[in-house]
Amino acid sequence: MRSLIIAVAALAATGGPAMSEIKPHAPRQEGGWLTLQTPTTQDHTVFDGAVWRCKADICRSPQVKAMPPMRSCRRLVRELGPISSFGFRGVTFSEADLAACNGVLVAGR
Template sequence: MRSFIIAVAALAATGGPAMAETKPQNGWLTLSAPTTQDHIVFDGAVWRCKADVCRSTKVKSLPPLRSCKRLAHELGTITGFGYRGVSLSDAELAQCNPARIAKTPASEMAAAR
C-alpha cells in the first residue's frame, strides 16, 4: 500500500506540469500601411515586419490593449492585433490607435500664444 501511494505521488508530481495547458507566447499585428522598418524591439521582444505585417515569436505577459497602444505609437495605425492568444475586437482596436487631431489655423494660432 505504501509503494502505491509513493507511485501515485510521483506520477502527480511529474505529470502535472507536463499536462498543463500552455498559452501561446507570440504576437502579430497588421498595419493600415506598409512600414519601412524591418524590425522593432518592444519590451524586450523583437517584432519582425514585412510590408504591413509584424510578428514576434515571444512576447511578455502584458495587457494586450496596452501593448497595442504602444506599438501603434511606434508603427502607425494597427488594423489587426493578436497577443498571447488574444485577438482584439474592432472596438478595442479603435481604442488602441492614437487619435489623429488635424491642425486647423485656429488651433495653430492658439498653440503659438
C-alpha cells in the same frame, strides 16, 4: 516481498493514483502579431525587450512580455502606425478594441 514487487509494478503500469489527477496544460501563448493598415519599411523594431519582425504589413514577435494587451497595442501603434488586427499572448482584439487602440493617434495620448 514478491507481492510487494507485483503491487508496485501494477501501480507503475497504471500510472498510479496521482497520474489520473494530472491534466494537460494548455499551450502557453507568449507571442504577438499585428497587421498594419499601411505596409512598413522597417524590417524590425524592438519594443519592451521583444524583437518584432515585419514584412510589408505583418509584424510578429515569438515572445513578448506579460503586460496588458491594450497598453502594448497603443505603444506599438505609436511606433509603427495604425493597425487593422492585433493578437497578444493569446488575446485577439475585436473591432472595438482596435478602434480604441488606434485612437491613441487621434487623441495624441
